[in-house]
Amino acid sequence: MFDTDIYELKMEGAFEHFTDELSKIRTGRAHPGMLDGIKVMAYGVEVPLNQVANVTAPEAQLLQITPFDPANLQHIATAIRNDQGLGLNPSDDGRVVRVPVPALTEERRKLLVKQAGEKSEEARIGLRTIRQDGIKDARQKKDAKELSEDDLKRVEKEFDRLMSVYQQKIDEACKTKEKEILTI
Missing domain, CATH: 3.30.1360.40 (Gyrase A; domain 2)
Structure with missing residues (x-):
């Protein structure tokens, strides 16, 4: 059977990196x-x-x-x-x-929200890369006859589930940061 735990740890690491990057964006x-x-x-x-x-x-x-x-x-x-x-x-x-630390102008706030959006997109790209690597490894195991077609489908479904979980976490963190930035 194919173990997705390694890739889940990588996704968790990518999410932690994203939250660290978000914390560097200043609020008011x-x-x-x-x-x-x-x-x-x-x-x-x-x-x-x-x-x-x-x-x-x-x-x-x-x-x-x-x-x-x-x-x-x-x-x-x-x-x-x-x-x-x-x-x-x-x-x-x-x-x-x-x-x-000067108070943020409206223009600067919008710029910081945009910056937070860019960081979230970078995190999503990282997650997709991890997912692609995992699916590629699973397909290689299937080609080597170590996995069946059904197992490969289960692995792909598990990666889809992980992606939705982590994308939801990224969305929530980004919305929270946007609210912090836009609060005067």
């Missing part, structure tokens, strides 16, 4: 996860921001970054400023970096 409120994708040049190597500093959100419209080593302060501010996708302008006082 400041949250430390907004800066998860930032890489800082520290000690001659690019490292994730959370490995060189502590990121907190003391207010709804402010992020505060406290570096573990004050020598990295300028590098942190530069890395945040250089990430155009965030549109943030950090300032530092010699000890901490403060990043004011």
